[in-house]
Amino acid sequence: MRVLGIESSCDECAASVVEDGHKVLSNVIATQIPFHAAYNGVVPEIASRKHTEWIYAVVKEALDKAGMKAADVDAVAATARPGLLGSLLVGLSFAKAFAWARDLPFVAVDHMLAHLYASRLDQAFSKGEEVSAAEYPFLGLLVSGGHSIICKVDAFDDITVLGTTIDDAVGEAFDKVSKHYGFGYPGGAVIDKLAESGNARAFNFPLPSLHKGDHRYDVSYSGLKNAVINQFEQFRALPAHEAKEIEEANIAASFQRTAVEILARSLFNAVQDTGLHTIVAGGGVAANSLLRARLAERQDLRCIFPPLELCGDNGAMVAGIAYRYLERGEASPLTVTASARVKAFKRRCS
Numbered sequence: 198m199r200v201l202g203i204e205s206s207c208d209e210c211a212a213s214v215v216e217d218g219h220k221v222l223s224n225v226i227a228t229q230i231p232f233h234a235a236y237n238g239v240v241p242e243i244a245s246r247k248h249t250e251w252i253y254a255v256v257k258e259a260l261d262k263a264g265m266k267a268a269d270v271d272a273v274a275a276t277a278r279p280g281l282l283g284s285l286l287v288g289l290s291f292a293k294a295f296a297w298a299r300d301l302p303f304v305a306v307d308h309m310l311a312h313l314y315a316s317r318l319d320q321a322f323s324k325g326e327e328v329s330a331a332e333y334p335f336l337g338l339l340v341s342g343g344h345s346i347i348c349k350v351d352a353f354d355d356i357t358v359l360g361t362t363i364d365d366a367v368g369e370a371f372d373k374v375s376k377h378y379g380f381g382y383p384g385g386a387v388i389d390k391l392a393e394s395g396n397a398r399a400f401n402f403p404l405p406s407l408h409k410g411d412h413r414y415d416v417s418y419s420g421l422k423n424a425v426i427n428q429f430e431q432f433r434a435l436p437a438h439e440a441k442e443i444e445e446a447n448i449a450a451s452f453q454r455t456a457v458e459i460l461a462r463s464l465f466n467a468v469q470d471t472g473l474h475t476i477v478a479g480g481g482v483a484a485n486s487l488l489r490a491r492l493a494e495r496q497d498l499r500c501i502f503p504p505l506e507l508c509g510d511n512g513a514m515v516a517g518i519a520y521r522y523l524e525r526g527e528a529s530p531l532t533v534t535a536s537a538r539v540k541a542f543k544r545r546c547s
C-alpha cells in the first residue's frame with residue numbers, strides 16, 4: 198500500500214510517498230528557513246502563506262519522484278496536531294480534498310507520534326544495524342523545537358509520558374541562544390557546528406536540580422538559556438577578531454554540553470527505573486552530534502536515531518505511521534480538524 202504523507206505543521210512544507218509503512222519512495226522537504234531567518238524565528242502568517250503557495254508543487258514533486266500519478270495513491274495522511282494552526286490547516290485541507298476527490302482512506306496524524314515513528318522507516322540505521330527490529334516496549338526521547346518528552350512506548354500510538362520540560366523545549370533553547378548571539382537561524386545545527394571547534398569546559402553553566410522525586414525524568418532549559426544569555430555582555434566586550442571567534446565556539450560548546458547532559462541525566466534515570474535499555478529518539482534535536490555521542494557512550498543501551506534527514510519535519514514519518522493505523526482498519530473522518538495543542542498523552546502516575 199502506497200501512502201501519500203503531508204506535513205505542514207511549522208515551517209517545512211513536506212510530502213512523501215511511503216510503501217507499506219517503511220519503504221520511502223520519495224521525500225520532498227521544502228524549507229521556509231530563508232523567509233523566516235530575518236526574524237530569527239518562524240512568523241506564523243508567512244508560514245501559512247508559503248504553505249498555500251507551495252503545497253501543490255511539493256505534493257506533485259513527491260508523486261513524480263516516486264514515479265506515480267495521483268491515481269496510484271492508495272491512501273492520504275496529514276499532520277493534524279500539534280503545530281501552527283494556519284500552517285496545519287493548509288496540509289490537512291489539501292490532504293482531505295485529495296482523499297475526498299479520489300475516494301481514498303484518509304488518516305490524520307499526531308506530529309509527535311510521527312517523529313517517534315521516523316526511526317522505523319527503511320533508511321534508519323543505528324550503529325549500522327536495521328532499526329525495524331526495535332521491540333516494544335522501549336523508551337522514547339522526543340526532542341524538537343517545541344517539545345522535550347521522555348516516554349515509555351508500548352506501541353506506535355501508545356506512549357506514556359514519564360517526563361517533559363517544565364519550561365522551554367530543548368530545541369527552543371538552542372534557537373534562543375543562537376538568536377541572542379547572532380549565530381544564525383535555526384540555532385540547533387549552527388550551534389552543533391560551532392561547538393566542534395570549541396572547548397566544552399570553557400564555561401560551567403548550571404544544571405537544573407530536578408533529580409529528586411517527581412521531577413526525576415523532567416528537564417528544564419530556561420535556567421541554562423538565561424545563564425548563557427547573561428554571558429553575552431562579557432562576550433560583546435571582546436574585540437571583533439580571533440578572540441571573539443574562539444569565545445563563540447566556547448560558548449556554543451559549553452552550552453551544548455550542558456543541554457545534552459540535562460537530557461542524558463533524566464533519560465538515564467528513566468533507564469534505571471524502568472529497566473528498559475532500548476531508546477528510540479526523534480525530532481530535530483535528535484540530529485545533534487553530541488547527543489548521539491553521549492548516548493553511544495553507554496554500552497548497555499541500544500540507541501536508535503532516525504537518519505539526519507528524517508529527524509526534522511518530513512512527510513515520510515506521516516505516511517509511515519498512517520499505514521500502521523490503516524493496517525488495523527482505522528481511518529479518520531474528513532471532519533477532523535487541526536489543533537495547535539499537543540495531544541493529552543497518558544502520564545505516569547507518581
Ligand code: ATP
Pocket residue numbers: 206207279280308312340341342343344367368369371372383384385386389480481482483484485486508509510
Ligand atoms: P515540534 O516537533 O515540537 O512541533 P518543530 O517541528 O518546529 O517542533 P523540529 O522540526 O522537529 O521541531 O526540529 C527543529 C528543532 O530542532 C529546532 O529547534 C532546531 O534548532 C533543532 N535542531 C536541528 N538540528 C539540530 C542539531 N544538530 N542540534 C540541536 N538541535 C537541532
Ligand code: MG
Pocket residue numbers: 207208209509510
Ligand atoms: Mg522546522
Ligand code: FE
Pocket residue numbers: 308312341342480481509510
Ligand atoms: Fe517537528
